[in-house]
Amino acid sequence: MTVQPLLRVDDLHTEIRLRHGSVKAVDGLSLDILPGETLGVVGESGSGKTMLGLSIMRLLPPGGRITGGRILLDDEDVVGLPDKQMRRVRGGKIGYVFQDPMTSLNPTVPIGEQIAESVLLHQDVSKADARIRALEVLEQVGMPHAGERMSNYPHQLSGGLRQRVMIAVALAADPKLLIADEPTTALDVTIQEQILQLLDELRQSLGMAILLITHDLGVIASRANRVAVMYAGRVVEECDTASVFGNPRHPYTEALLAALPESAAAAHETLYSIPGLPPDLTDPPVGCRFAPRCRYATDECRASYPELTAGSKHRFACFHPTGSAAGEAMFTKATPVPIELLTTAPVQRATAEATPPKPLLQLSRLVKDFDVTSGALLQRRTGKLSAVSDVSFELAAGSTFGLVGESGCGKSTIGRLIVGLEHPTSGTITIDGRDTSRLHGRTGRDLRTMMQLMFQDPYASLDPRMTVGAIVREPLAIQRVGSKRDQQQQVLKLLDEVGLPRTAADRYPHEFSGGQRQRVGLARALAVSPKLVVADEPVSALDVSVQAQVLNLMVDLQKEHGLSYIFISHDLGVVRHVSDTIGVMYLGKLVEVGPADDVYRAPLHPYTKGLLDAIPIADPSVEATKDRLPIHGELPSAIHPPTGCRFRTRCPLAQDICADQEPLPVSVSGRLVACHFPLKVTPGAPCADAITESATDVLGNKPSPTTE
Incomplete structure (x- = not known):
């Protein structure tokens, strides 16, 4: 018996009218979603993923309109529904989880009232019953202490809890379809895993369908039943998840998978980088829209657009498909055009020497506490927040130290301490043998030029009123390096090095994409020829293709200039690719x-393994066979950290000794680990094969989680 689709999108066209033309955000797109399934929609920023979701909800931005096609929900076309009837569909039949819950939730209304409002709009119930339903759905999404949280405001919750509230609002009126638009983009991998697991459990228990929109291929591989790959407003490939990842037929899908850090990290190769940018959708090209970036493209591709293959479960729009055509009509594959950006030359890593190189950077017993105060006027000190607690490590010249951990663990604080934006409570930081606590006078100025910071958000850290040329030149002017003419020449040279055109010097930050702005930030950091660059989450907000370009650029500049990096990130896959040494932080300590x-x-x-297990891998077969050591809950408060081992409240191996004694770092197999019960692994085995050395092996009794 054939199952009828819950949602059918048929030849959808959506345009956004601008002052100088119209953007064809969705251009002739068709897809189906079956009841109870998860359809993943993946692609770069600007591919039309979010516009697809907003078109289904008819919540398009100003100037947006559906110009053609049908959107059938239970065989009812929502495109032509009057606004009053469409309001019943939104929330009632279709729920929407927006990308940023902080801007989507009302900051002036308690979360309980916001959830109850959705119930009152779509169900004929009293306010008291709506609050009961709001509490019920909060408990359903796993909100801890749901009854107490009902009166909380959004700013009082962590990112993971705010996302749970957003899901609760979407589920309050029992929709048949949930559209989740980048629901985990800004979350740590551990919280991301919890949210994705929650969505999966809700789908199964409620029998609803999910349209999962994301640029993260790993998320799609671990959670979607089927995948639709979007490029420039159209679907270019669609099939079940295993087939798309195991046998990609469209060159764009193949390129996205090749650009993932895990594709090159094991062999230390340069990341595969897709050249160029997606097309301008105000005037899209006549032929295949991926042709200008495709190494298989021919004149045929540039002359006409290939339609999605019909009569096949694995649909793709390409004249020269990649992969295997087993069971399908054979296609002739064009010879790839050599493109320099697509080479995968091995990355030269630092090798062990008989005499270890002198450390460039040394952190010794570093501590940073922030005062916690109360009172609007008197600001009485009521406690302290332990952001960094007794951290020590070294960084050799020309190498990269990767610092990983969840938000709130102290990574960024260490970066700010190193470059002098914060002062340590105790401990020392030395660079090139000199103490950075003496950053004053000429000596201080010399020390400051040796280390620079790349901020996480290049848009917020670049002055919108200054041109790129003025932004990059500013450090040279402050440090009085050369004449004005020399400084201008240095700016142009730096733009060349980071792969930006010289004309960029006369433009403003808002005129650039996220990846280009990150290049501007890197150029600014390199302006005074530093020895050390602290890169704070430099690629966390970028698409996989742009991420690959920035990471390759950083590695190339490191080799060219002998740079040392502190690379801060919550993504262990990215950190592994660029780093020589990794330090894992938890609640202010290196573990x-x-x-x-x-x-x-x-x-x-156990925390390191938990982080690795939470990273979604773009391979469904690996995801299905992971030997997981899950991390539950959220990071404890740094104001009142747990006694003993700070990780024990979330550790499945915790024993009574973990609450009584803080584990000191010990050397195990050439590494430092601070754990009473470290894991044992098969030598050379991948992370997924790690075998827990249970407390039974050590103490002769079963491990049992402890409580605070």
Whole structure:
């Protein structure tokens, strides 16, 4: 018996009218979603994913309108519905989880009232019954202490809890379809895993369908039943998840998978980088829209657009498909055009020497506490927040130290301490043998030029009123390096090095894409020829293709200039690719430090393994066979950290000794690990094969989680 689609999108056309033309955001798109399934929609920023979701909800931005096609929900076309009837569909039949819950939730209304409002709009119930339903759905989405949280405001919740509230609002009126638009983009991998697991459980228990919109291929591989790959407003490939990842037929899908850090990290190769940018959709090209970036493109591709193959479960729009055509009509594959940007030359890593190189940077017993105060006027000190607690490590010249951990663990604070934006409570930081606590006078100015910071958000950190040329030149002017003419020449040279046109010097930050703005930030950091660059989450907000370009650029500049990096990130896959050494932080402390490949393949600390297990891998077969050590809950408060081991409240291996004694770092297999019960692994085995050394092996009794 054939199952009828819950949602059918048929030849949808959506345009956004601008002052100088119209953007064809969705251009002739067709897809189906079956009851109870998860359809993943993936693609770069600007591919039309979000516009597809907003078109289904008819919540398009100003100037947006559906110009053609049908959107059938239970065989009812919502495109032609009057606004009053469409309001019943929104929330009632279709729920929407927006990308940023902080801007989507009302900051002036308690979360309980916001959820109850959705119930009152779509169901004929009293206010009291709506609040009961709001509490019920909060408990359903796993909100801890749901009854107490009902009166909380959004700003009082963490990112993961706010996302749970957003899901609760979407589910309050029992919709048949849930559209989740980048629901985990800004979350740590551990919280991301919890949210994705929650969505999956809700789908199964409620029998609803999910349209999962994301640029993260790993999320799609671990959670979607089928995948639709979008490019420039159209679907270019669609099939079940295993087939798309195991046998991609469209060159764009193949390129996205090749650009993932895990594709090159094990062999230390340069990341595959898709050249160029997506087309301008105010005037899209006549032929295949991916042709200008495709190494298989021919004149045929540039002359006409290939339609999606009909009569096949694995649909793709390409004249020269990649992969295997087993069971399908054979296609002739064009010879790839050599493109320099697509080479995968091995990355030269630092090798062990008989005499270890002198450390460029040394952190010794570093502590940073922030005062916690109360009172609007008197600001009485009521406690302290322990952001960094007794951290020590070294960085050799020309190498990269990757610092990983969840938000709130102290990574960014360490970066700010190193460059002098914060002052340590105790401990020392030395660079090139000189103490950075003496950053004053000429000596201080010399020290400051040796280290620079790349901020996480280049748009917020670049002055919108200054041109790019003035932004990059500013450090040279402050440090009085050369004449004005020399400084201008240096700016142009830096733009060349980071791969931006010289004309960029006369433009403003808002005129550039996210990846280009990150290049501007890197150029500014390199302006005074530093020895050390602290990169704070430099690629966390970028698409996989742009991420690959920025990471390759950083590695190339490191080799060219002998740079040292502190690379801060919550993504262990990215950190592994660029780092020589990895340090894993938890609640202000380093819990594991060692060579990047060893930490990734054979983690010793339960927290490290939990982080690795939470990373969604773009391979459904690997995801299905992971030997997981899950991390539950959220990071405890740094104002009142747990006694003993700070990780014990979330650790499945915790024993009574973990609450009584803080584990000191010990050397295990050439690494430092701070754990009473470190893991044992099969030598050379991948992370997924790690075997927990249970407390039974050590103490002769079963491990049992402890409580605070």
